[in-house]
Amino acid sequence: MVRQRMTGKERREQLISIGRTVFAERGFEGTSVEEIAARAAVSKPVVYEHFGGKEGLYAVVVDREMIRLEQIITDALSKGRSRVRVEQAVLALLTYVEEETDGFLILVRDLVPGKDQSYATLLNTAVGQVSHILGNSFERQGLDPHVAILYGQALVGMVSMTAQWWLDEREPAKEVVAAHIVNLCWNGLAGMSSTPTLSDEVQEQLRLAGEK
Structure with missing residues (x-):
């Protein structure tokens, strides 16, 4: 049986997929x-x-991941x-x-050669969104909204660093990790719960997602 030849678009997508895997395994410098x-048989x-x-190729892979995340x-x-x-944001990242x-x-391991976009750029975008919410x-609580940017930086930094730690650990479950992160950022050290849980709304979202 003769194998059908890939179109240019299909070949491009194949190379992006393979490149993504190899860059993740070896990093930018270690990839050739x-x-x-060879992996694409071309x-x-x-x-x-x-x-x-x-x-x-690396720039395309990173751009796609940046947009997705x-x-x-x-x-x-x-x-x-x-x-x-x-x-929701903590769970989404995890x-x-x-x-x-x-x-x-x-995203977290390498910088993009010749480009100014990076994981840090994405985090700065998240800081702006979180700061607006805060x-x-x-x-509403009668607090100074001008310091929200400070708290946004602290919150996003905490979530990002924890996500990088969890990348290797994978324990406890992401729902437990998210509950503890929110426990700290929402209640503060003085008011933390000994058994934190996610809100009813988010738990319902997780239940419905599990039924799909």
Whole structure:
């Protein structure tokens, strides 16, 4: 049986998928065009034809991951009460780490050659969104909304660092990790619960997702 030849678009998508896997395994410096071409069963010039080299392929992979993760976090922060939004965002990031491990590894490990976008850029976007949510909450409580940016930086930094730790540990379950993160950021050290749980709204979301 003769194997059908890939279209240019199909070949490009294949190379992006393979490149994503190899970059996650070996990092940018440890990855070669030779290995990507070998895994795709093509010659090196095919990779150069589509992306101009390793740097071009890497930039496409990172751009896609940035867009994907930014959309995930933005969606999580877009609806619900302030606490629910924070819970949804923490869970969304941990779910991305769990389900798209290769993508997360690429974002947190390497910088993109010749580009100013990075995981830090994405986190800055999240800081702006979280600070806006916190600022509204502060105003309702009679607190100074101008310091919301400080709290936004602290919250996003805490979640990001915990996600990187959980990348290797994978214990406890992401729902437990999220509950403890929100316990600290929402209640503070002086008011933390000994048995934190996620809000009823988010637990219901998880239940419905599990039934699909």
